[in-house]
Amino acid sequence: MACxxxxxxxxxxxxxxxxxxxxxxxxxxxxxxxxHLAQSLLGKALRALNVALSxxxxxxxxxxxxxxxxxxxxxxxxxxHLSPPSPASADSxxxxxxxxxxxxxxxxxxxxxxxxxxxxSWATLTAVPYDDGYEWRKYGExxxxxxxxxxxxxxxTYKDDAGCLATKHVQxxxxxxxxxxxxxxxxxxxxxxxxxxxxxxxxNTGSSSNNNSHLAALLADCCxxxxxxxxxxxxxxxxxxxxxxxxxxxNMKQEPSLLPxxxxxxxxxxxxxxxxxxxxxxxxxxxxxxxxxQFPGNGEEIPSAAGSCISGETSWDGYYYSGxxxxxxxxxxxxxxxxxxxxxxxxxxx
DNA sequence: GCAATTTGACCATA
DNA sequence: TATGGTCAAATTGC
Numbered sequence: 001m002a003c004x005x006x007x008x009x010x011x012x013x014x015x016x017x018x019x020x021x022x023x024x025x026x027x028x029x030x031x032x033x034x035x036h037l038a039q040s041l042l043g044k045a046l047r048a049l050n051v052a053l054s055x056x057x058x059x060x061x062x063x064x065x066x067x068x069x070x071x072x073x074x075x076x077x078x079x080x081h082l083s084p085p086s087p088a089s090a091d092s093x094x095x096x097x098x099x100x101x102x103x104x105x106x107x108x109x110x111x112x113x114x115x116x117x118x119x120x121s122w123a124t125l126t127a128v129p130y131d132d133g134y135e136w137r138k139y140g141e142x143x144x145x146x147x148x149x150x151x152x153x154x155x156x157t158y159k160d161d162a163g164c165l166a167t168k169h170v171q172x173x174x175x176x177x178x179x180x181x182x183x184x185x186x187x188x189x190x191x192x193x194x195x196x197x198x199x200x201x202x203x204n205t206g207s208s209s210n211n212n213s214h215l216a217a218l219l220a221d222c223c224x225x226x227x228x229x230x231x232x233x234x235x236x237x238x239x240x241x242x243x244x245x246x247x248x249x250x251n252m253k254q255e256p257s258l259l260p261x262x263x264x265x266x267x268x269x270x271x272x273x274x275x276x277x278x279x280x281x282x283x284x285x286x287x288x289x290x291x292x293x294q295f296p297g298n299g300e301e302i303p304s305a306a307g308s309c310i311s312g313e314t315s316w317d318g319y320y321y322s323g324x325x326x327x328x329x330x331x332x333x334x335x336x337x338x339x340x341x342x343x344x345x346x347x348x349x350x
Numbered sequence: 351g352c353a354a355t356t357t358g359a360c361c362a363t364a
Numbered sequence: 365t366a367t368g369g370t371c372a373a374a375t376t377g378c
Binding site: 047139140142144145151153155169 | 366367368369370371372
């Protein structure tokens, strides 16, 4: 089918542009006189490409499920009003006053609930509900009628600091199949108006010793546990480790009842951390970096923990570059394509 | 001691 | 009135 070939070519083109931007992003941000502007533009570009790929993906049958059950993130639906918010709309919402802890309880004055507001909302189906690159604080849990599991309510950790109104609800889906990892229906409301840079700066300044210790543990788990810093050419992270890393990323305690250890993977899903499994702190705290750090160019595996985390910018960065470059390139692309097509509408921030 | 989570109560909406 | 979403005091963990 010519149209299929054309679409694949288009997808490939967009994916390559996406990849190129991501690769060049550190340098652009590092050398730009206005890093904020650069970051904003890059974010918009990446988001647009992501949406474009999502649209393309909707026009073709879904890809066959993987042989193993890696951590997956798929779009449940993209209703007209359930589209990912644009940065512009996010900016317009940033003026809402932040809620204050301990303030006198005045109900329903600022944040109407249940989708009545004009803000955007969208939903995803994922095995890793806590790993979406943002930091969330749990503020409630509720037993919902007709469901076996409770629904958890999260809001952005930086709601108070940045007035970020982003919230999400995580509902474990009922399933008869005990052999497969649990899936979660995650509904997002409002775009993040807090910047990841702000979050990263906060973490980097050591304003909270908790953050630093948290990061240390995170890096240890992220890079040591997965073997990324042990000179392995390819590494793996099973669902359990991903969930653990995700939970750490969330600054929250893992709920045993929600995430039982899934069966080990028969095959490594991809090199190093797939993007949707990589703790966001790896992006934020070790960024920006030089291209030399990302790509030594001497055929060596990126040795350091920092390098391996940085390499997680894309899912293919754990590969051995001195080997068959064409094969590696091909694998890299397919990993990227899987990531892009399977992770549509996720709101990535760098 | 501080920050995050838990949990029961409160409130808006259908 | 049932239900879902949020608040905030109490609890827990670092």
